[in-house]
Amino acid sequence: MADQLTRNTPETAAPPAEPSRTRRPRLVVGGRDRTAEVAFAALVLALVLLAALTSDTFFTPTNLTNLLKQMVTTGLLAFGMLVVILTGGIDLSVGSVVAFSGIVTAGLVADLPIPAAMGVGVAAGIVFGVLNGVLVARFGLAPFVVTLAALTTIRGLAFVYSEVPIAPEEPGFFWLGSALLGPVPLSTLIMLAVFVLGGIFLTRTPAGRAIVAIGGNAETVRLAGINVRRHVVLAYTISGTCAGLAGVILASRVGIAQPSVGVAFELDAIAACVIGGASLAGGRGSARATLGGVLVLVLINNLLNLYGVQSYWQQVLKGLIIVAVILVQRGNRPRWS
Template sequence: MSCQEAGLAGSPREQGRAERPLGSTLAGWARSIWREYSVALVFLLFAGVASFLSPYFFTRSNLANVLRQVSDIGIVAAGEMLVIVTGGIDLSVGSVVAMASVLSMMVQGSGVAAMFGAGLAAGVAAGWINGLLVTRGRVAPFVATLAMMAMAKGVALIATSGQPVYGPYAETFFYWLGNGHLLGLSTPIVLLLLTYGLGHFVLRYTAFGRNLLAVGGNEEAARLAGVRVDRVKLAAYTLSGLTAAVGSLLITSRMNTGSPIAGSFYELDAIAAVVVGGASLSGGRGSFVGTFFGLLILGTIANVLNLLNVSPYFQYLARGLIIVAAVLLQRRQGTT
């Protein structure tokens, strides 16, 4: 057989490609596009329905309002996503938000730097303890973070006797963090975009990000490949505590109040954004782009219900239905 004939024959893979029907190729391409961009497409669908239901939805002020309203929970969800990618879960983020909020305001007499330090230290400490319980104590993530949820809430209530702590910090840098503007945008929106931009870079383009996905995909295989699994998990939970503290500072700054009930249900909202964003609850799959659009979907639903003067109680029902739908879709695709 001549070289030309051999070249025409090609490898079995090339023959398979040549013989593959055009319809099959297009179907595979469509499935690939759906897997990558399904959350964005669903968000566009929700946005289209919202604009039909209310003419005020697509105004610049309302869209900015949606982003501003989801900014604090969005930053909390960023850390939650890192934990879920490893195959874990963090139920304590809402209580950590409350603890960091009251502790930051309780040291206001020592200055703004002390307020930031107290809030961030509280979040990092809580996340680090969660990580130690999971990695060294071999406690199930659900149980470990459930215990931290109770303890952090207890610290917040005991420290304040259940009362909010008010601050005189209007017109200062601390107040500007939650109420100011930067580059023509609300400061919380800028922080949200920076958080997700940095997180996307880390998860997609760094060894740490690849290790997070590897641990969640197959922990034993990752360990055999040389990944320090416990360190990766400890870092994920610590970062989750840090982002909870940053979200807490945004809330505290915006309200100029440290509240022991701040962050109520934030753990559910954060998990909802991550799951709706396409992350697998069994680990190994997730992205900041998906989580961002999942966050926008939830924010859009809440916003349009408010525009339509629908009772806020229906928002909880809507979130629950969306979470169930997202999980069922993942199971159908074989990702959960």
């Protein structure tokens, strides 16, 4: 008995049970946790109420139409960025692709039919997306390095094509960016269609589900017999396509294409994804939540513009928002001591 008592030392004794943590209240509807969605809707409502109470021009038809048009570029880039982020990657070249696609389209409308010129602009984005995807997937290069190199290279190609802005005179060129279907801009409906179809793609198709799974565990996906490289290339191709389309629509809306446009557009796209709850580590995010992130970001930008805040302070705020949301996401994960 004495031997047994001496053997029961602190080293061999069972460790004390860790005190249970108090769980945060959650709103579960239909078996799904809706807490984040309700919080997101409350944030949007708060921004709208703030705008209504502090600005006389927010709810004017002109401002609302401009708000819907401003969503388009950020929205298209954000969806393409979301698909790449879901794989665990990043695409820093989207702003440069916007500039290149826009200026190529504007330069070709004098020699080609307008739909053909716009098709060339979108095709340029597709080509850049494929090249990024091949370098990342086939050669195993880091997405940050590849797309950072693409950012500078594509921007340089835009200046090679034209060092000065190009302003097409063909009236039909402005139709895509300015046409209205009732009170809603056509370009906004195109963006919404991309999100709807993109959401179906990510959740209802084998390729979309594979892209999401790659960000969670690429090795498991490979062992399941899925071609990881092909789906990574597809993700970057989608991002390039969205960036090319955004460049064409932006040039059509403002009526002029510049090789310098699109600087820091990738920050807006990443911010919208992160605000929408996408994880930069990959494997988590949705089209619907990202669209909500776009709406929040555009509302904030619109309010700051109405208040006369300088653009560089807006960039500071976007950076702080990204850091704050990432800290909140990290705080919701289990912590191990």
